[in-house]
Amino acid sequence: MKLEDYRNLLDQIDDQILTLLQERAAIVKRVGEFKSRTGVERIYAPHREREILSRLEAQNRGQFPSDGLHTIYTEIISACRALERPLSIAFLGPAGSFGHAVSSHLFGKSVKFVAVTPQPDIFTTVESGRADYGVVAIENSTHGTVRDVLEMFQYTNLQICGECFLPIKQHLLSKSPLAQIKKIYSHPQAFAQCRQWLGQNMSGVQQIEVSSTSEAAKLAASEPNTAAVAGQLAGETYGLSVVGESIMDGPNNTTRFLVIGSHSAARTGRDRTSILFAVKDKVGALWEVLQVLKNYKVNMSKIESLPSHTKAWEYVFFVDLEGHAEDGNVRKALTEINELCVMMKILGTYPIGEQSEGF
Numbered sequence: 001m002k003l004e005d006y007r008n009l010l011d012q013i014d015d016q017i018l019t020l021l022q023e024r025a026a027i028v029k030r031v032g033e034f035k036s037r038t039g040v041e042r043i044y045a046p047h048r049e050r051e052i053l054s055r056l057e058a059q060n061r062g063q064f065p066s067d068g069l070h071t072i073y074t075e076i077i078s079a080c081r082a083l084e085r086p087l088s089i090a091f092l093g094p095a096g097s098f099g100h101a102v103s104s105h106l107f108g109k110s111v112k113f114v115a116v117t118p119q120p121d122i123f124t125t126v127e128s129g130r131a132d133y134g135v136v137a138i139e140n141s142t143h144g145t146v147r148d149v150l151e152m153f154q155y156t157n158l159q160i161c162g163e164c165f166l167p168i169k170q171h172l173l174s175k176s177p178l179a180q181i182k183k184i185y186s187h188p189q190a191f192a193q194c195r196q197w198l199g200q201n202m203s204g205v206q207q208i209e210v211s212s213t214s215e216a217a218k219l220a221a222s223e224p225n226t227a228a229v230a231g232q233l234a235g236e237t238y239g240l241s242v243v244g245e246s247i248m249d250g251p252n253n254t255t256r257f258l259v260i261g262s263h264s265a266a267r268t269g270r271d272r273t274s275i276l277f278a279v280k281d282k283v284g285a286l287w288e289v290l291q292v293l294k295n296y297k298v299n300m301s302k303i304e305s306l307p308s309h310t311k312a313w314e315y316v317f318f319v320d321l322e323g324h325a326e327d328g329n330v331r332k333a334l335t336e337i338n339e340l341c342v343m344m345k346i347l348g349t350y351p352i353g354e355q356s357e358g359f
């Protein structure tokens with residue numbers, strides 16, 4: 001066959017793909033009409049999107065590049081979803097932050113992005129309806145929990161409907177050569193993730209904490225002889241060069257992000273449930289709660305305590321459990337925990353996050 005013949009074949013395939021995309025879009029529009037007529041489900045159905053991506057990835061078996069398939073399908077679903085109604089997504093701004101990268105990885109490009117600073121304000125932005133969903137960083141594998149975000153869950157009625165694990169690569173970004181850098185901007189979490197490298201290579205250089213890594217990159221782009229610790233997307237967004245590559249202390253530096261909105265997700269079979277509770281002031285109170293989880297064979301993937309803010313030295317506990325809140329064993333465990341505790345709140349039940357490709 002000649003090159004032209006191959007290209008003719010590709011043209012025919014592209015025509016077929018386009019016809020199928022048009023048919024898909026028409027059906028999604030009907031799904032949207034069905035949803036608004038019956039009120040059965042929200043426009044964004046995270047469990048359903050996860051099901052589609054997992055099914056296609058399994059069926060593909062790597063014949064088409066796996067990352068490519070994920071990106072293409074995220075965008076197909078994003079464009080189709082926008083035909084029901086375009087969604088708005090709040091992330092930690094300005095543009096170019098890791099939260100921005102995760103938001104577009106999860107929701108695709110056919111959404112309206114709303115840049116918000118600082119992270120706790122993402123909660124109020126969604127609560128007030130200025131955005132449909134928010135994406136917040138909750139913990140980092142090197143530096144631990146993002147406290148101001150975790151604290152917000154004590155006060156909000158929003159639900160967690162998704163999560164995503166993002167391998168984070170921090171770079172030293174600047175318009176100036178390394179030797180001329182007098183000031184470095186970054187978010188406290190990012191500084192903490194790169195403490196060793198900065199100590200060895202940039203000792204004596206002033207470190208200034210700002211509200212996000214993208215804000216740091218924006219500042220470094222506007223001031224000579226300054227740099228930012230930030231990710232590749234921030235560097236590209238503000239035209240900075242990498243003067244120190246992958247400067248994080250831990251090799252597997254990963255951040256867990258949560259999606260918050262007005263609802264949780266339906267069951268997929270690989271789910272997580274987050275709860276918040278306060279125990280009675282008595283011997284073994286927390287042990288009793290953990291015993292319930294053991295009895296019902298519910299695996300706990302995280303526990304964290306925070307001051308309750310109602311009484312000095314009283315604590316609330318945040319716990320992540322494996323399983324959906326409607327799974328029999330989880331449901332029974334939650335009922336018993338609720339009886340044992342002064343207060344218990346389900347923060348959300350959602351598909352276990354996948355590891356997204358690094359940015």
Ligand SMILES: C=C(O[C@@H]1C=C(C(=O)O)C=C[C@H]1O)C(=O)O
Pocket residue numbers: 028031032041043044045046048049052076077078080081084
């Ligand atoms: C079409 C639907 O609405 C949205 C769009 C989807 C799609 O394009 O396949 C999937 C889930 C929803 O977020 C649906 O709920 O099935």
